[in-house]
Amino acid sequence: MRDAAFKKKKRHFANYVKTVLSLLFAWAVSRGLMEINPAARVKKIRRPKNATEANRAWTREELQIVLAENPFELRVAIALAVCTALREGDVATWLWSGYKDRLIQGRDAKTGSPVWMPVHPMLIALLEEHRERATGRAKNKGANVVPLSLSPEMPIVTGQRGGPMTEAGLRSNFFKIIRRLVQEGKVAPGLTFHGLRTTTATMLADADCDDTTIQAVTGHKTVAMVAHYRRRAKKRRAAKGIAKLDFGLDTSSP
Numbered sequence: 001m002r003d004a005a006f007k008k009k010k011r012h013f014a015n016y017v018k019t020v021l022s023l024l025f026a027w028a029v030s031r032g033l034m035e036i037n038p039a040a041r042v043k044k045i046r047r048p049k050n051a052t053e054a055n056r057a058w059t060r061e062e063l064q065i066v067l068a069e070n071p072f073e074l075r076v077a078i079a080l081a082v083c084t085a086l087r088e089g090d091v092a093t094w095l096w097s098g099y100k101d102r103l104i105q106g107r108d109a110k111t112g113s114p115v116w117m118p119v120h121p122m123l124i125a126l127l128e129e130h131r132e133r134a135t136g137r138a139k140n141k142g143a144n145v146v147p148l149s150l151s152p153e154m155p156i157v158t159g160q161r162g163g164p165m166t167e168a169g170l171r172s173n174f175f176k177i178i179r180r181l182v183q184e185g186k187v188a189p190g191l192t193f194h195g196l197r198t199t200t201a202t203m204l205a206d207a208d209c210d211d212t213t214i215q216a217v218t219g220h221k222t223v224a225m226v227a228h229y230r231r232r233a234k235k236r237r238a239a240k241g242i243a244k245l246d247f248g249l250d251t252s253s254p
Helices: 002-030 060-069 072-084 088-093 121-141 167-183 195-206 211-218 227-244
Strands: 103-107 114-118
Touching: 060 072, 060 167, 072 088, 072 121, 072 167, 072 195, 088 167, 195 211, 195 227, 211 227
Parallel strands: none
Antiparallel strands: 103 114
């Protein structure tokens, strides 16, 4: 079953099938419905060593290029993602009511955990410009028109005409531009929207934030889930440190 799932839907789904079945069989064994757990010794499929890292962190240069190359509406979505570490679904549906007094407040749709954080200056600038653009559209339609994208119960992320943008629409428009940028050699392959969440956590780790600080921004349920970002940051800093070591010694053979 694991192998069949792998052929049809690749590694992550195959490993998910293995995990679910193992839990199911363990439940059956504990209640005397089965004698053994047939999935217990089935190993998960490992990621190939040469495989591209899924949802890798973006570089600062890539972030700058993608922001510059996208239309304004997608720049708002990308900035909202990287400045808050919100997931793609939350970015597409986050309401204006969740942005008040320069704070992002609400609940994570996946975990139900509360979200609260000050808004980064880059995001503030884009959101205020977003307001001005929406207000301008309203004035062009008439003085009594309330701009659709500024209604408290409307999503912040919109299409070019000011209406809501679905998660599928956001994903489609995003990858269309990413594919072009990869083809033009402006960014490296592997950029995903979820990778912006990884980027936020990675940048926080590189800035020497501790695990609980990273967790407060990303909303991960446990500190253990964010610890690897700090471990990776430590390795990067160690590599940079060793590269800068200069003992001033002549180590050449006599």
